[in-house]
Amino acid sequence: MKLSYFELLSKDPIYLPNxxxxxxxxxxxxxxxxxHTYHYYLTVLLMDLKTCxxxxxxxxxxxLYPEEDRSKLSIFDLLLINASLCTLLTDILNFFIKEDVIxxxxxxxxxxxxxxxxxxxxxxxxxxxxxxxxxxxxxxxSNLSKDPSxxxxxxxxxxxxxxxxxxxxxxxxxxxxxxxxxxNIISAVAGKSHSLNLLNIWxxxxxxxxxxxxxxxxNSIYDIQSMSVAAWGNKDNYFDATAWFKRIYTDN
Numbered sequence: 001m002k003l004s005y006f007e008l009l010s011k012d013p014i015y016l017p018n019x020x021x022x023x024x025x026x027x028x029x030x031x032x033x034x035x036h037t038y039h040y041y042l043t044v045l046l047m048d049l050k051t052c053x054x055x056x057x058x059x060x061x062x063x064l065y066p067e068e069d070r071s072k073l074s075i076f077d078l079l080l081i082n083a084s085l086c087t088l089l090t091d092i093l094n095f096f097i098k099e100d101v102i103x104x105x106x107x108x109x110x111x112x113x114x115x116x117x118x119x120x121x122x123x124x125x126x127x128x129x130x131x132x133x134x135x136x137x138x139x140x141x142s143n144l145s146k147d148p149s150x151x152x153x154x155x156x157x158x159x160x161x162x163x164x165x166x167x168x169x170x171x172x173x174x175x176x177x178x179x180x181x182x183x184n185i186i187s188a189v190a191g192k193s194h195s196l197n198l199l200n201i202w203x204x205x206x207x208x209x210x211x212x213x214x215x216x217x218x219n220s221i222y223d224i225q226s227m228s229v230a231a232w233g234n235k236d237n238y239f240d241a242t243a244w245f246k247r248i249y250t251d252n
């Protein structure tokens with residue numbers, strides 16, 4: 001489920017059938033939760049099978065598991081095996097979902113409760129989609145958007161597995177850019193924007209912050225190019241005056 005740019009920018013919850021309203025947390029809410037806890041929550045939602053086995057202390061068992069059997073395993077079921085991870089997942093879902101999320105040991109799923117009524121449930125079937133939408137609302141590309149076990153074609157399933165392995169390897173080799181650390185982005189946007197500052201920026205959602213950052217960066221390049229063309233011209237005698245409002249968000 002790919003959300004539109006309008007939906008991602010909105011503060012309003014995105015309602016999934018039978019699963020409640022997915023929120024984009026504000027910077028104020030992330031600050032109240034704690035930045036390290038926020039990052040940890042997202043790490044759990046992005047977790048793959050290998051990482052989940054390691055957390056459960058079953059890393060060696062994972063390596064012994066046949067490749068075909070791994071695709072049949074569910075991260076959702078594995079998280080519910082461990083009581084502490086189950087409690088953690090409950091806290092995570094409650095942070096990103098508007099309604100109350102309550103775990104039911106009897107049904108091995110989470111109930112979505114609105115007031116005194118049960119309005120939905122989170123199961124292993126819809127958990128990957130919920131994780132994906134949460135990640136989109138936090139400006140993160142999800143690794144859970146497609147499960148190899150759901151691909152009917154055996155050849156297509158193998159190709160998908162190879163792609164996911166390649167992405168995981170690349171992610172492991174990529175060093176985090178300190179310039180893109182959330183605190184630094186907040187400071188940069190507050191310092192560059194004409195309307196946002198360190199007092200009111202906390203009301204932005206996390207997606208809105210990253211969008212403001214991208215737009216400010218794009219407009220800075222536009223300003224430099226426009227001044228250069230105005231002063232010196234260019235070889236084509238052409239300047240794109242509409243570049244300042246060209247679409248900067250893509251879902252690729």
